[in-house]
Amino acid sequence: MSTTSDVATAETARGQSASHDVNAGRDWSRSLWNLVILAGVIAALAISWGPAEMGRWTYLFTDSANMAEYASGFLRPDFTDWRYYLHEMIVTVQIAVWGTFLSLIVSIPFGILCAHNMVPWWVLHPCRRLMDFFRAIHEVVWAVLFVVAVGLGPFAGVMALFIHNTGIMAKLFSEAVESIDPRPVEGIRSTGATRIQEVVFGVVPQVMPLWVSYTLYRLETNVRTATILGVIGAGGIGQVMFESIRGFYYPQASAILIIVVATVVVIDLLSQQLRKFVT
Amino acid sequence: MTAIAVEKLSKRFGKKQALAGVDLTISEGEMVALIGASGSGKSTLMRHICGLERGDAGSIVRILGEVQQQDGKFGPKMRDLRGKTGVIFQQFNLVARLPVITNVLCGILGHISPWRGTFGIFTRAEKRAAIESLARVGIGEVAWQRASTLSGGQQQRAAIARTLLQRSKILLADEPIASLDPASARRVMDVLADINRTDKLTVLVSLHQVEYARVYCPRTIALRDGKVVYDGPSDALSDDFLTELYGSASEELVLPQRLPVKSSAGKAPASSTSGARQGRELVPA
Numbered sequence: 001m002s003t004t005s006d007v008a009t010a011e012t013a014r015g016q017s018a019s020h021d022v023n024a025g026r027d028w029s030r031s032l033w034n035l036v037i038l039a040g041v042i043a044a045l046a047i048s049w050g051p052a053e054m055g056r057w058t059y060l061f062t063d064s065a066n067m068a069e070y071a072s073g074f075l076r077p078d079f080t081d082w083r084y085y086l087h088e089m090i091v092t093v094q095i096a097v098w099g100t101f102l103s104l105i106v107s108i109p110f111g112i113l114c115a116h117n118m119v120p121w122w123v124l125h126p127c128r129r130l131m132d133f134f135r136a137i138h139e140v141v142w143a144v145l146f147v148v149a150v151g152l153g154p155f156a157g158v159m160a161l162f163i164h165n166t167g168i169m170a171k172l173f174s175e176a177v178e179s180i181d182p183r184p185v186e187g188i189r190s191t192g193a194t195r196i197q198e199v200v201f202g203v204v205p206q207v208m209p210l211w212v213s214y215t216l217y218r219l220e221t222n223v224r225t226a227t228i229l230g231v232i233g234a235g236g237i238g239q240v241m242f243e244s245i246r247g248f249y250y251p252q253a254s255a256i257l258i259i260v261v262a263t264v265v266v267i268d269l270l271s272q273q274l275r276k277f278v279t
Numbered sequence: 280m281t282a283i284a285v286e287k288l289s290k291r292f293g294k295k296q297a298l299a300g301v302d303l304t305i306s307e308g309e310m311v312a313l314i315g316a317s318g319s320g321k322s323t324l325m326r327h328i329c330g331l332e333r334g335d336a337g338s339i340v341r342i343l344g345e346v347q348q349q350d351g352k353f354g355p356k357m358r359d360l361r362g363k364t365g366v367i368f369q370q371f372n373l374v375a376r377l378p379v380i381t382n383v384l385c386g387i388l389g390h391i392s393p394w395r396g397t398f399g400i401f402t403r404a405e406k407r408a409a410i411e412s413l414a415r416v417g418i419g420e421v422a423w424q425r426a427s428t429l430s431g432g433q434q435q436r437a438a439i440a441r442t443l444l445q446r447s448k449i450l451l452a453d454e455p456i457a458s459l460d461p462a463s464a465r466r467v468m469d470v471l472a473d474i475n476r477t478d479k480l481t482v483l484v485s486l487h488q489v490e491y492a493r494v495y496c497p498r499t500i501a502l503r504d505g506k507v508v509y510d511g512p513s514d515a516l517s518d519d520f521l522t523e524l525y526g527s528a529s530e531e532l533v534l535p536q537r538l539p540v541k542s543s544a545g546k547a548p549a550s551s552t553s554g555a556r557q558g559r560e561l562v563p564a
Contacts, residue, residue: 187372187438190329191445192362201385205376213376226390 073250077258085240085259092197094220095154095229099161100113102213104215111173111211118177127170135167143229157234161222169218176210177203212278216271223267224258227260282307282481284341284447288334290323290505297323298334299505305483307448310475310491312513314486314524315502321485322369323555324502325453328483329366330357343448360407362389365442365480369454372432375427379418382426387450412443416470418518432442443478450474452484456491468495488522 049055078086113127136237143160150156162214169239185202232236244252283305290298298320300409305311325476327340333351334340340347342364345353365386372383387405388396395401401409413419416436421429429437434450435455452471456464468484472495475482486492492499493513496552501509501516501524508524509516 079410104424183368183370184374186331187366187368187441188374188388189331190361190364190366190372190383191386191441192358192360193385193396194358196391197388197393200390200397200399201381202374205374208376231557278414 012184018222039068043124073248074254076251077254078249078251079255081252082255082259083258085237088230088235088237088240089259089263091154092226092230092238093223093267095157095226095234095236096161096219098158099226100167100215100222102158102162103110103165103169103218106162107169107173107209110166110170111177112203114174115177117180118199118203128174131167131170133167134163135171138162139164139225139229140232143232143234147233152233152235157226157229157236160229160234161225165218167223169214172214173207173211176207176214180206180277209275209278213275220264220267220271223264224260262272280307280344281305281341282309282343283328283483284339285328286339286341288327288329288338288340289325290332290334290338297505298327301380301502301505301507303500303507303510305481308475308479308506309498310472310482310496311484312496312499313491313502314487314489314499317487319502321502322453324507325366325451325483325485330361331366331536331564355476358389361407362445364449364451365445365447366451366453367435367442367455369457371431371438373426373434373437373441375425375514377426378423379413379426379429380406380422382437383413383422383440383444386412389503390500401454408443409440411499413437414442415443416440417466425499430463431459435459435463435467436470436508438550439474443474445491447480449481449483452482454487457487465490471495489516492516 034162040201110131113123115132116124119127127215139160142163146156146159150159180203185198188198188202226234227234227238227241230236230240231242231275237260241253241256241260244250244256281304283303285301285303288298288301289296302325303319313321313324323332327334327338327348328342329340330340330347330353333348333353336350338351339349340394342360344359345356347357347360349355373379374385383407384399384401385407387401391401391405410419410422413422415531416439418429418433418436418440421433421437426434426437433481439450450471455471456467459467468491471482471484482496484496489499493516494512499509499513499516500507503524509520513532
């Protein structure tokens with residue numbers, strides 16, 4: 001509907017442009033496209049309303065007492081076993097550290113191989129599809145697969161983080177590579193450098209600040225994800241937390257949650273300092 | 280011996296014919312200016328000669344007698360020839376976040392073992408050579424600063440230092456002074472002229488402003504719409520002839536600020552005659 005009326009406006013405007021030159025050379029198809037995209041977004045939201053059961057939003061208010069009752073269990077955290085919780089929290093961080101490190105090593109070459117300004121299409125597309133595949137499967141699913149292969153425990157968690165996170169970091173890295181200034185790279189190329197040297201001296205220095213920041217951000221995310229992986233048997237604090245929630249030990253669960261939040265905050269603060277140091 | 284030989288070089292970008300059958304030959308040791316209005320094909324020609332762009336079918340570029348590209352394909356000695364042709368660009372093309380000395384050291388990547396180059400392991404002697412070439416262009420003291428902290432003129436001289444370390448036989452300068460103030464521009468042109476004279480490098484420099492061509496380069500090649508429209512002594516390029524060649528576009532070539540040549544006139548080759556000529560011709564214009 002809006003489309004037809006818009007075409008009409010476009011035509012009247014074109015008719016006037018002979019007398020008023022302000023719109024001469026204006027590309028009306030762009031304005032039209034903007035409207036089409038807007039209509040598309042609104043349509044997608046409308047179609048999804050029912051299946052997502054968005055109509056239940058009223059329960060947030062009518063049944064809020066249930067939530068309050070449940071939450072009250074968390075109000076008195078019980079830190080009696082804090083040494084144990086802390087130990088498990090450190091295991092979770094260690095899972096995240098190894099998962100992030102392995103994916104960092106693999107994402108550096110794949111970040112270059114997935115950038116359209118670096119490689120021909122027949123390298124680009126296979127690499128991108130492989131990364132899509134790594135990324136499309138959730139860490140939890142990867143973890144279940146690796147539990148089957150390497151058994152229950154932290155190593156399955158490391159592998160799950162490694163694979164999924166490689167898909168994400170390679171994409172983020174390649175986007176940084178695609179936005180570089182090509183001129184310094186040409187400067188290096190003009191000296192007779194090899195392709196790899198062009199990357200080392202021309203590309204890497206330009207993307208380094210972004211790559212560092214993405215890696216630190218992913219480390220943070222991986223600490224949170226590693227917590228969840230504990231729930232399905234990959235060890236660490238998640239396993240302890242899941243057991244206390246399942247056993248209705250809310251004060252203990254509450255203490256664990258506080259430790260998780262505090263850890264994420266500490267990692268965020270540390271990574272901010274690191275970022276300042278590197279850039 | 281011929282340094283650069285270009286035959287029937289054509290290049291089309293979509294609808295635009297950027298180069299239409301360019302033929303030119305430059306002998307070793309020459310200093311040649313390439314002039315033309317914006318969009319006349321100067322940069323495109325430069326990018327073909329330094330091997331960053333490939334021409335259409337029928338085009339041949341020879342560097343120092345070796346085929347660098349033919350029919351849109353790079354020859355087998357491509358990388359070696361890139362090493363022999365140093366290039367400096369209008370926007371300097373230094374890696375801003377690296378120290379100046381590392382930028383300069385990139386010049387020898389074509390000469391040392393690929394493994395050592397890739398890991399950035401440079402010997403003490405190589406580093407000393409880099410600092411010497413920086414000193415040669417007058418900025419030895421900035422070696423360990425990040426390239427981004429340098430002024431435009433300093434960056435351009437660092438880029439020249441890189442080509443010096445590259446020990447290239449040919450120096451291509453694509454609009455090297457277009458982004459610089461007049462004083463820096465003159466200093467950069469002085470360095471280029473000095474390299475041409477003392478190191479016997481062949482220099483091809485594309486310029487926006489004919490004044491510099493008259494002062495520094497004995498020979499000028501002029502482009503219009505991707506074709507060579509003049510190739511001869513810079514002295515013979517009068518303002519009237521330029522107007523005839525470029526019509527209204529000649530304004531951007533001739534009219535820019537009067538070149539403060541007087542101080543450098545003594546240093547530059549072929550400057551006494553052209554300097555006088557320029558003084559005479561600019562008055563009526």
